[in-house]
Every structure is written in structure tokens, then in C-alpha cells.
Amino acid sequence: MSLPERELQARLISGDEAALAELYNTHGSIVYRQALRVTGDWAAAQDITQEVFVHLWAHPSRFDPDRGEFRTWLGMLAHRRAVDWVRREVAKSRRERLDAQPEVVPGPAELALTALLHELIRRAVDALPAEQRAAIRLAYFEGHTYRHVAAALGIPEGTAKSRLRSGLAALGRRLAAEGVT
Numbered sequence: 001m002s003l004p005e006r007e008l009q010a011r012l013i014s015g016d017e018a019a020l021a022e023l024y025n026t027h028g029s030i031v032y033r034q035a036l037r038v039t040g041d042w043a044a045a046q047d048i049t050q051e052v053f054v055h056l057w058a059h060p061s062r063f064d065p066d067r068g069e070f071r072t073w074l075g076m077l078a079h080r081r082a083v084d085w086v087r088r089e090v091a092k093s094r095r096e097r098l099d100a101q102p103e104v105v106p107g108p109a110e111l112a113l114t115a116l117l118h119e120l121i122r123r124a125v126d127a128l129p130a131e132q133r134a135a136i137r138l139a140y141f142e143g144h145t146y147r148h149v150a151a152a153l154g155i156p157e158g159t160a161k162s163r164l165r166s167g168l169a170a171l172g173r174r175l176a177a178e179g180v181t
Contacts, residue, residue, distance in 0.1 A: 005070055012060035020057050027071055028053070031078040038082030048081045117180065124174040132167030139164055 011019035031052050036045035052074055056063070063073050106114070125136055131153075138149045150160035175181075 006065055008070070009060060009063060009065060012056070020053065023056065023070060023074075024053055027074050030071060031074050034075050034078040035082045035085075038079060039085055041085075044085050045082070048078055048085060051081055052077045120175060120178050120180055121171075124171050124178070127174060128167055128170055132163050132170065135160055135163040136167045136171070 008019045008023060012023075028049060032045050032049045035048035035052075036042060039045055039048070055077060056074065063070065067073075125133055128136060134153060135149050138144045138152055139146065144152065146160045146164060147157055149164065150157040153160065155163075
């Protein structure tokens with residue numbers, strides 16, 4: 001990094017607002033273009049540009065002059081924030097689509113079929129050997145991970161995985177024999 005950039009960082013660390021203005025004047029358009037390229041949204045790019053420079057002002061010592069220049073670091077910050085913005089927008093859009101879908105209430109036939117399926121599964125689980133049944137119930141009915149299953153049953157994790165795998169295989173065979181695919 002050049003000596004003037006090292007001096008700018010030192011000025012930022014000491015709270016010199018003019019140093020921030022110099023960096024903004026020099027690199028602001030680069031940060032904005034990077035954010036705009038990723039987001040495709042000019043308002044988001046403006047917000048991200050502001051966030052990047054606020055971050056720089058709040059944490060000037062996080063910049064490591066031995067790893068690169070301000071231009072590169074600020075561009076990287078802009079890129080990361082822009083990617084985060086895109087991810088949030090995608091998740092928001094997905095939630096809105098799901099919220100907009102009407103709730104489907106199952107009819108009597110679907111309810112009867114579901115009850116029958118639950119009964120077949122309950123019987124199939126009850127028919128498993130006790131070790132497999134305990135592991136399956138903890139993992140699939142109580143929502144525990146294989147690590148929690150192992151801890152709850154006092155067995156090694158590999159044994160828990162093996163019991164779950166063999167229990168699921170046995171359930172699959174039994175349900176297939178009942179005509180459940």
C-alpha cells in the first residue's frame with residue numbers, strides 16, 4: 001500500500017473526517033458500481049455504498065494494509081454486502097410467495113388416507129427391534145440429530161447412525177410390503 005493510503009488509514013483511526021471524505025471521493029463510485037452490478041438496484045447500491053463507508057469510519061483498523069489497498073478492500077466489502085442484500089431479497093420473495101398461497105384444507109378422503117398411513121407407519125416402527133425403534137423415534141419423531149440420539153441412548157455416534165440406517169431400511173421394506181411407496 002502506498003504511503004498516502006497508510007497516512008489516510010492513520011488519519012481515519014484518529015477520527016479525521018477529511019480522510020473519510022478523501023476515500024469516499026476516490027473510491028465511492030467504485031463501491032457503488034460494485035454494489036449496483038451485484039444487486040441491479042440503484043437504491044440498494046446507494047444504501048450499500050453508505051454502509052461500506054460507515055463501516056470504514058466505525059472500524060478503520062479492520063483494514064489490513066499488508067493484504068491490499070483500500071480500493072480492493074472497499075470493493076470486497078461492497079460485494080459481500082450486495083450479495084447479502086440479494087440473499088435477503090430472495091428469501092423475502094420466497095416468504096411472500098408462500099404467504100400468498102392459499103391454505104389448502106384436506107378433504108375427507110385425504111384425511112382418511114393420512115390416518116391410514118400414520119397407522120401403517122406406527123405399526124412398522126413398533127415392529128422394529130427395540131434399539132432401532134428407540135433411535136428412529138428420537139430422530140424422526142422427536143427431531144433429534146444422530147449425535148443427540150447417540151447421547152440420549154448412551155451409544156457411540158457410529159452405532160446411532162447404523163441403527164438409524166438399518167431401521168429406515170427395515171421400515172422401507174415393511175411399508176413397501178404394505179403397498180406404501
